[in-house]
Amino acid sequence: MTGSEVPPSFRLAYVPGVTPTKWVRIWNERLPGVPLTLIAVSPAEAPDVLRGGGADAGFVRLPIDRTDLSAIPLYTEATVVVVPKDHIVATADEVSAEELAEELVLHPLDDTLDWERLPGRPANERPATTADAVELVAAGVGVLLVPQSLARLHHRKDLTYRPVSDAPESRIALSWPEDETTELVEEFIGIVRGRTVNSSRGRPTPPQPKSKRAEKRADKPAAKGGAKGGARQKPAAGRSTGKSPRNGSGGSGGAKGGKRAKPGRRS
Template sequence: MRTVEPFRVGFVTGATPDKWAGVWRERYPREPLELVPVTEADQRALLADGTLDMALVRLPVDRDGLHVIALYDEVPVVVASLDHLVAAADEVTLADLVDEQLVLPHRSGWRPDAPQLEWPPMSERDAIETVAAGTGIAIVPMSVARLLHRKDVVVRPVTDLSTTTVALAWLVERDDERAQRFVGVVRGRSARSSR
């Protein structure tokens, strides 16, 4: 009996492929699906080197040689300790954060006006743990803040930062039957519908 290679779908922190994976497993039980957590820094490279067949990526991503379908936008939020001033607000602007220590570089390149400490590279989880200790703030997509939720931090929307977009991406050269079936699952096509 021939072994079928798993269809490997990566997903960045905060993306939730579970619903689509469930549909795939119902429709194609003989075709194993493997979900692989990836970082934003590695998302493009893992597609390019063939480690992943597809990935839920956070844009922007180098689109050269990729098919990319935008799926949904994410609200940027600030994460701060419970006793931080942002806890008193329902939402904040970047002007409210200009005097803060930003423990994780923000993808937009925004930096507070206050002199910044040199933070070692850290994951979102490490950044939120640092924030919980009362040392600085982090700005992350809402989905990341929800995934890494802690009782000792507050999360508030940052109204003047652009949303981020999660998209489905795969190599043009790997646009095969399985890739198109997964696109169909993500787009909500029924098992009988054609593209």
């Protein structure tokens, strides 16, 4: 089988916290003949998966190394602090980083938040993953600051979370190898950006038959001509139906009628 005979497909990578369900559904509706495969990746490995051809495009958390990669920022997530339900933070609607100064703040190795300075007291060791850090919070060892979607992803009945007003936010972007901006990549970009199938970059729809457009164009001059013709024809119509002598004695109709009667007066 040659390259041109390979059936088309699309591989989409995504990092934890991103839910691509809506976009996948639209893809399947618009391109039912092109299967889309989802590939779960960690934030750290996502750029290398794209560069290595392991996926055609992917949802990543910024910042990333943009070398050889294009990226379109899509949305921003608030940062929250994950705490046990009986923690004092759980009594507030929102907290600041300063209010966490005395807390042991866990900082997992897969954290992508762009901190200038992590609040609170640092732990002796950094958990390998966010999932590991959540387990430590549940065990009563420290608190954890993460994007809100990750707090939801790792939800536990014994934990809760509250927004942190002055923490850095997390940005989600769609990324792909810049030298591989294929038609399918463009198609997915359009879906994510909300383009409809009728948009300039969406999938084309059948053009309107020329005969209908020609009829519409033909109707306009006919209407204008009819209006002008009516203005010229109304007096003539009045003359043709003016059986009473009074109708022929006045106005332009009368003048024309007099000219036709002159031969009679000469006789």
